[in-house]
Amino acid sequence: MAFAGFPAEAFAFYEGLEADNSKTYWTAHKDVYDTCVRAPMAELAGELAALVRAEPKLFRPHRDVRFAKDKSPYKTHQGAFFEVMAGVGYYVHVDAEGLFTAAGFYSHSREQTTRYRAAVDADDTGAALEKIVRTLARHGLTIGGDRVRTRPRGCPPDHPRLELMRHRSLTAARHHPAGPELEGRASFDLVRTDWRRLRPLVDWVETNVGPFEAE
Incomplete structure (x- = not known):
């Protein structure tokens, strides 16, 4: 089936789950999750896959709570x-709040971060990323990703792209409110x-950073 949107029940389902993250609530509303959340997301993902030439991974609704302080069993979003x-x-x-879109590189392994910072440090590739990030921000996307609090070791305090050098991963995202x-x-x-606007960022990462490699 073609994707036709997320019904209002999808957002109401997550509002309820945020208020009562319990097996009792989940069991009573699982049909709503299956019909109004999971099925539309699968349809959306199927259509989006052709745009980015990548197979989607739909995340499971259950949280891994083995090492978490928060023991609530269910995720409050479907990604x-x-x-x-x-x-x-x-x-x-x-x-519950709406639809969230994003792109970038999400892992922050040591070797991937090293390649990223080398590319940011170089005048040509660093300036290209700076322009991409500036354009994304101008279009209302929020620049994110894991960062060090001060500056990387060996990076001069007057580096022209210090804020970008601080990143260990780099993403850009936008939130669209429910309605x-x-x-x-x-x-x-x-x-x-959003993804078309984000493509230059992903292309830059593909070319200048490369894939995560297990350490």
């Missing part, structure tokens, strides 16, 4: 990741538009 190379790709999720627009086909267009 899908489209990996174009290890640790690099596009992301989308739906939650009638997300309940129809227009929500596909919102993701497609």
Whole structure:
């Protein structure tokens, strides 16, 4: 089936789950999750896969609580990741607040961070990334990713791209609030538009950083 949007029940389901993250709530509303959340996300992911030439991974709704202080059993969003190379790709999720879109590189292994900072440090590739990030911010996307608090070891305090050098991973994202627009086909267009704007960032990472490699 073609993706037709996320019904209002999807957002109401997550509002309820945030208020009562319990097996009792989940069991009573699992049909809503299956029909109004999981199924539309699978349809959306199937259509988006052709845009980025990457197979989607739909995340499981259960949290891994083995080492977590928060023992609530269920995730309060349904996400899908489209990996174009290890640790690099596009992301989308739906939650009580609406639809979240993002892209970039998500792992922060030592070797990947080293390659990233070398590319940021170089005048040509660093300036290219700076321009990409500036354009994304101008279009309302939020620049994120894990960063060190001060500056990387060996990086001069007057480095022209110090803020970018601080990153150990780099993403850009946008949140679209819940409402009638997300309940129809227009929500596909919102993701497609964001991902097209995010493509230069992903392309830059593919070319200059490369995949995550297990250490």
